[in-house]
Amino acid sequence: MTELFLTKIALYFLNVHRKAAKAREEREDDLNKLLQFFRECKENNEYFYWDVDADPKTGVIKNIF
16 A cells, blocks of 8 residues: 555656656747747738847847837
């Protein structure tokens, strides 16, 4: 009985770890995906406007609009 309980706990934590790893993988390249999406929107719609406000020294993006 104890072994079954420990197995269920181990499977639960393994599942949680897998979900967290999948979420990190999906978020990994979010900025590049967003910028690519905006480029595609601009290609498909000449009136679509977007711009990036970045720190000139560090290149860190402050705003995207």
